[in-house]
Amino acid sequence: MAAFAHSAPCWVDVQLPDLEAGKRFYGELFGWTFRAGEEVERGGPGVDALSGGKLVAALAAKQDGRMPTAWGIYFATDDIAATVTRIRQAGGQVITDPVRVGSAGVLAQAADPGGAVFGLWQAGDRSGFQKQNEPGSFCWTEVYTRQKDRVDAFYERVFGFRGTDLGAAGMGESGRGESGTREPGTGGPGSTEAGTGEPGTGESETPESEPPESEPPESETPEPETPESGPVESGIGGSGADMPGADFRMWSPAGTEPGPDTAIGGRSVITDAFPAEMPSYFLNYFAVADCDATAETGVHLGGRVSVPPFDIPYGRMAVLHDNQGAEFAVLQPPVSR
Template sequence: MQEFPEGAPCWVDAMFRDVEAAKTFYGDVLGWTFGESSSEYGNYTQAYSDGKAVAAVVPPMPGADAPSQWCLYLASPDAAATAEKVTAHGGEVLMGPMQVGSFGTMLIAKEPSGAVFGVWQPGDHKGFEKMGEPGAYAWAEVFTRDPAAPDTFLPRVFPYGAQQMEPGSDPDAPDMDFKVFSVGGPGNPVLGRMRMDDDFPPEVPPYIQVYFAVPDCDEAVSKTQKHGGKLHFGPMDSPFGRFAAVADPQGAAFAVIDLSTTTGTMPTFT
């Protein structure tokens, strides 16, 4: 079973008012199958790609009226210690740390500019059993209007190094303000940070965008729209793959990326 270094994305899940509709949608768009719901843990239901655990869906807790959204969990050897770092460096702990049976310990937190993320201290449940392949998690980015906030906060909470994309190194987006956080050296990037520009409506709060790999980006977009989901951006070619930002019919935003279809030169990071 894969062990995840501290700060590395290790799991994603989302709450849905209509879990069965979510299972139908992601089953078609991402090819997922689903296990039995665990009534002991709020009907938490794991999703699988080729028989390997890749995500989970769950109904809202009783009385909760939160919008559907994907939550990215970052690995920690000690969730309680990570919670202390979160609050010490200007973030906010929203839930936990909370032990989830023998599976592990979780907390939900918010970085200072407002993007919500999870932390997972593994027990029996280590995290993703498949990554970077069709049907599985591929990448994630913090979208924020205040880049200095997560840029300062994240390396103080997790053992990150950071590389800034050189201005103008992407000819298609010369004004892009993009940073990459790495663990164990710049050769192992684990998380991106993107400055939200005026193209984002002011009512859209800071968030973390989760990318799922697909064999065909355009087909995934077509299936999303067929089920009543929305296309927010793309499809667009890039040196990292052909990708699009979408939302499912219940409003949970995510992105799909075909990692095998790459175009252009990789931007320079310093």
């Protein structure tokens, strides 16, 4: 069974106050079906989410009301103990030391120097996504931070990422895959093949702060009514590749030629236009067949749209919150030509 390359995004999960309400929301929004998931140490009940019978995510019931209602991202590692050591050495914080999830694998939770939380997954019987870069599945992640220099150095040291600043690679439309299912700006965070399962059930032990809303863009997207409800400010989500001066860095795995075709995620910047207490965070994207219809359905199901659908060089995207407040983005890839 194929495994994810070291440092590749390999799983997402969400902590929800009401698990059944989450199943109804995402089941109708993405067409997901669900089955009972693994329970990890200190975790609660959770379910695997499947798209077309393939594992794509997990939903978990929050056991501590102080924890944020948020989607979390996991990066694959072939040596979780060594990765945890590098996180501490590079100025990050280990929130949850490595814990075994039965025979599925080992997970840990950490935060970068700017405070953005992410997970680690060392595969056992399960590698992660069985499907990605297709409608109803994960397709991209990006971190928002105020401490870009420290954060860039951190991820490059911990995961060996190689950075490409926006515009430096002549991004244009080069990130489009022939299948039309690639994520913003790259050849896909699934250029390594998906494995056979998920890391656990969604137990993301994150700091006690709610996920921030998206931030206002420099152009093209609607102006926010308030800083708390504005669109993503920069990077793929808010500016695309055609915006001069956007402060966005794409990350490619070690051993690859950095650029749009190999990037697996990105880093954007939270500016002083937003309150200093707004924490750093990861925004995770899901591919959809119709961005506008998905946004409308999300509202119908009790969610809200913080960034209305708009076009970027990599398709059409929007940022939503589910019916319990968890933030995520959706991307409709461009039509193949």
